[in-house]
Amino acid sequence: xxxxxxVARRRTNTxxxxxxxxxxxxxxxxxxxxxxxxxxxxxxxxxxIKIYATEWWQKTxxxxxIGMLVRNSIAIALLVTVISVVIATFGALAFARYDWKGRRxxxxxxxxxxxxxxxxxxxxxxxxxxxxxxxTSWLTAVFAHLVWIVPVVTLVIAxxxxxxxxxxxxxxxxxxxxxxxxxxxxxxPLLWPGIWSGMLxxxxxxxxxxxxxxxxxxxDSTIPKWLYAKMVAGYTxxxxxxxxxxxxxxxxxxxxxxxxxxxxxxxxxx
Amino acid sequence: xxxxxxxxxxxxEAPPRPILQxxxxxxVFGGFAAVEGIDLDVREGEFLTIVGPSGSGxxxxxxxxxxxxxxxxxxxxxxGELINDMPPNKRPTCLVFQSLALFPHKSVGENIAFALKVKxxxxxxxxxxxxxxxxxxxxxxxxxxxxxxxxSGGERQxxxxxRAFAYDPEVLFFDEPLSAxxxxxxxxxxxxxxxxxxxxxxxxxxxxxxxxxAMVMSDRIGVMRAGKxxxxxxxxEIYGAPVDRFVSEFVGxxxxxxxxxxxxxxxxxxxxxxxxxxxxxxxASLDEAFxxxxxEYMRFLAPGERADNQLTxxxxxxxxLGSRIQYQIRVxxxxxxxxxxxxxxxxxxxxAEVTIGWDAADAFTLGS
Numbered sequence: 001x002x003x004x005x006x007v008a009r010r011r012t013n014t015x016x017x018x019x020x021x022x023x024x025x026x027x028x029x030x031x032x033x034x035x036x037x038x039x040x041x042x043x044x045x046x047x048x049i050k051i052y053a054t055e056w057w058q059k060t061x062x063x064x065x066i067g068m069l070v071r072n073s074i075a076i077a078l079l080v081t082v083i084s085v086v087i088a089t090f091g092a093l094a095f096a097r098y099d100w101k102g103r104r105x106x107x108x109x110x111x112x113x114x115x116x117x118x119x120x121x122x123x124x125x126x127x128x129x130x131x132x133x134x135x136t137s138w139l140t141a142v143f144a145h146l147v148w149i150v151p152v153v154t155l156v157i158a159x160x161x162x163x164x165x166x167x168x169x170x171x172x173x174x175x176x177x178x179x180x181x182x183x184x185x186x187x188x189p190l191l192w193p194g195i196w197s198g199m200l201x202x203x204x205x206x207x208x209x210x211x212x213x214x215x216x217x218x219x220d221s222t223i224p225k226w227l228y229a230k231m232v233a234g235y236t237x238x239x240x241x242x243x244x245x246x247x248x249x250x251x252x253x254x255x256x257x258x259x260x261x262x263x264x265x266x267x268x269x270x
Numbered sequence: 271x272x273x274x275x276x277x278x279x280x281x282x283e284a285p286p287r288p289i290l291q292x293x294x295x296x297x298v299f300g301g302f303a304a305v306e307g308i309d310l311d312v313r314e315g316e317f318l319t320i321v322g323p324s325g326s327g328x329x330x331x332x333x334x335x336x337x338x339x340x341x342x343x344x345x346x347x348x349x350g351e352l353i354n355d356m357p358p359n360k361r362p363t364c365l366v367f368q369s370l371a372l373f374p375h376k377s378v379g380e381n382i383a384f385a386l387k388v389k390x391x392x393x394x395x396x397x398x399x400x401x402x403x404x405x406x407x408x409x410x411x412x413x414x415x416x417x418x419x420x421x422s423g424g425e426r427q428x429x430x431x432x433r434a435f436a437y438d439p440e441v442l443f444f445d446e447p448l449s450a451x452x453x454x455x456x457x458x459x460x461x462x463x464x465x466x467x468x469x470x471x472x473x474x475x476x477x478x479x480x481x482x483x484a485m486v487m488s489d490r491i492g493v494m495r496a497g498k499x500x501x502x503x504x505x506x507e508i509y510g511a512p513v514d515r516f517v518s519e520f521v522g523x524x525x526x527x528x529x530x531x532x533x534x535x536x537x538x539x540x541x542x543x544x545x546x547x548x549x550x551x552x553x554a555s556l557d558e559a560f561x562x563x564x565x566e567y568m569r570f571l572a573p574g575e576r577a578d579n580q581l582t583x584x585x586x587x588x589x590x591l592g593s594r595i596q597y598q599i600r601v602x603x604x605x606x607x608x609x610x611x612x613x614x615x616x617x618x619x620x621x622a623e624v625t626i627g628w629d630a631a632d633a634f635t636l637g638s
Contacts, residue, residue: 170338171371174358175385175437185388189375 031247038241045237056237057245066242069221072138073246076213076222077206080145084202085195087146088153092194093187095154096161114151121148122215129216136218144216145206152205153198160194193261200257204250287349289314289473290335290441295344297330304330306497308344312441312475317467319476319484321520322494328477329445331494335475336365336443348441364439368446370430372418378404378429379414385437403432407466424455431466444476448483460486481521485509493517511551514638518562523596525563525606531556540604546578548630550637560636565596567632568608570616570624577627581606584622599626 003011037045041053060066094100095107113121125144129136172186173179188195210224217225223246230239288311295308305327312318322328333339334346337358346354353361364385372381380387382403383396391399401411407428413421418429427447434442444463448456464487467474478484484491485505492502493516501513512518515526528539529547536545536559547561569577583601595615599606608626610616616624 165369165371167367167369167371168373170358171365171367172373172384172388174336174338174363174365175433176359176388178359181388185384186373 031244034240034247035244038237038239038244040237043236045235045240056241059236060238060241060245063238066226066238069223069226072217072220073207073222073224076138076142076145076217077203079142080149080206081199081202083142084146084150084153085157085199087150088157088198089191089195091150091154092158092161096158097166110151110154112151113148114155116148118148118209118211119215122212125212126215136216138217138220138222141213141217141220141222144212145209148209148212149202149205153202156198156201157191157194160191160197164190192264196257196261196264200254203253207246207250287314288312289349290475291345291347291350292335293345293347295331295334295341295346297327297334297339298342303497305334305341308499310492310499310502312473313490315471315473316489317464317474317476317487318490318492319478319488320492320494320499321478321481321484323479323520326494327497328479328494330497332365332443332445332475332477335441336363337361338365362438362440363443364434364437364441365443365445366430366434366447368449370426370447372426372429372433374419376418377414378409378416378418378421381418381429382432382436384433399436400432403435404428406435406469407432408462423451424459427451427459431463435470439472441473441475444474446478449478449480456483457486463487481508493520512562512634512636513552514636515560515562518634518636523565523607525565525568527561527563527604529559529561531558541581541601543579543581546630547635548633550635552637554637556635556637558637560638561633562636563628563633565607565609566594568606568626568628570608570610571627573625578630579633580625580627582623582625585616585624586622588616599624 036049038056039052039054040046040049041051041055042049091110095103095110122144125140125147126136129140134140168186168190169182172182177185208224209222210228213222213225214228221229223242227239227243230236290310290312292308292310292312295305295310296303297305308331320328320331330339334341337353337356337360340355345352348361348363358365373384376384379397379400383391383400386396386399397414400414404411404413409425409428409432413425418426421429430447448459451459460483463474463476467487476484476487481491481493485508488505490502490504491508493500493508495516501508501517503511508517509521512521518524519526527541527545529536529545530539531537536547537543538545545561547559550556550559569575571577571580581599581601583599583606585597586600587598589596589598590612591609594609594611596607596609597616599608606626
């Protein structure tokens with residue numbers, strides 16, 4: 001019994017659909033469950049939810065403690081974003097554009113921290129801070145995040161650097177630009193998409209980082225750190241509520257980032 | 271000193287002072303000399319083309335002239351001023367890149383007026399000048415705000431050219447900007463470039479691997495091989511009096527025969543017989559020589575017809591060159607090329623044995 005091409009195509013399409021739905025459910029169901037848990041009136045979690053309520057969301061928003069740790073998370077993420085993008089932009093230019101002795105080694109060394117187990121990296125940094133007598137706080141957490149995030153952002157920006165023709169910079173230089181003018185008129189505008197993606201990466205990776213913050217933020221808490229602490233002891237639906245808020249925050253940042261990229265591309269001449 | 275020089279007023283009596291002068295220029299990359307011993311005077315307002323195969327050092331030479339590389343040895347002077355280490359942004363020269371290097375984030379007008387923006391010229395003046403230049407390079411006015419990446423290959427060439435003119439350079443350099451275009455467009459733009467050269471009176475230095483391109487446009491041609499300038503001359507000199515086999519073969523397909531002298535007679539090395547050679551152009555006395563005969567000077571000899579030199583062989587292949595037909599004729603181990611106009615083509619299947627010949631005056635005798 002031979003299958004006609006039409007039947008075969010329909011079968012392929014069905015299989016693609018089933019697979020797509022399965023993956024999406026597997027990825028997003030836990031997040032939906034978390035959101036649902038935050039709307040449970042009862043303090044303890046259990047399905048089916050008997051009474052829905054928004055009181056835990058209200059409590060979360062009203063909590064002074066949570067307000068503080070959200071501010072910590074934002075402060076750390078912003079600082080990490082700014083510092084890592086500056087370091088990564090010049091780092092990416094250095095290894096993707098210029099040929100110098102030790103370039104290949106730098107290329108490998110810079111990528112390595114991405115693959116270190118983060119708890120080990122966090123512990124090592126904590127020991128290091130202790131050894132030199134630095135009191136850990138959210139500022140040391142910024143440093144720890146940078147150790148892990150700068151390599152990632154460097155890679156993201158390097159992709160953009162590799163994709164652009166170095167003769168563009170030479171042409172600008174040849175047309176009378178100073179080095180600074182070349183950077184402002186040509187290099188920076190052309191690297192913008194990469195820098196922008198790098199900024200999003202930096203912010204979001206820092207925003208959601210738990211292991212490094214756990215070891216290196218000292219007495220200061222961050223959102224992931226607080227979520228973990230409350231899971232260990234003192235669970236309330238404020239945990240999934242804050243978790244859902246953090247996820248929504250990240251999602252809207254991504255969406256907004258995408259929109260900005262779209263607008264940047266629109267602004268180019270027709 | 272710079273001000274007292276007359277503008278591009280070339281007179282026939284006195285050769286104008288060179289605008290660019292290269293003396294013993296050499297460039298070494300990690301022990302390898304990419305360019306070596308270049309002596310060259312570039313005349314004010316001329317169209318000079320440097321030709322050579324890839325890897326001959328022509329791009330390196332151009333990059334040194336444009337200031338993107340510095341010579342390891344030797345001097346480059348512009349109107350008498352040493353410019354070896356002068357950076358590109360300080361030189362009154364501009365390079366049109368092979369990739370054109372148009373700024374993809376800028377419109378046609380912004381690309382063209384870039385040099386003016388850098389100088390701090392106001393927007394209104396920039397637009398006015400951009401439109402003027404667009405007219406010169408034959409781009410329609412409504413292209414001013416067009417995305418440069420949406421322009422066709424030929425239009426991009428014009429944008430790149432206009433952008434270079436906006437810098438108002440004294441010397442323009444071209445790094446094979448036409449190499450990526452299709453044949454017809456390339457031919458059209460070659461002519462336009464030559465017209466622009468005449469209209470603007472600027473000095474053009476063009477590099478290419480295509481001698482055909484060089485022949486069409488140039489006042490003078492320099493042929494490069496392995497980092498050295500082998501010959502510099504007018505297109506006629508390069509074609510009509512190549513200094514060696516490399517130059518003669520670079521100009522087009524040629525027949526080359528090696529000869530050895532025995533007393534007053536020349537004997538063929540690749541083909542049997544004795545031959546009459548024209549004296550070498552440089553007057554050198556040779557014991558071994560290469561005779562170069564262009565296929566269009568190789569004649570088919572009818573029975574009874576004579577030429578200074580004759581060879582007998584068999585036709586084994588023919589190629590249509592459009593209005594002409596090229597024949598490959600095997601003479602012993604050697605394959606010779608000869609051409610006939612289509613009207614006089616050999617009848618197909620005609621006697622495969624032919625006699626070909628050339629007069630000594632139609633061939634070059636070269637020492638190397």
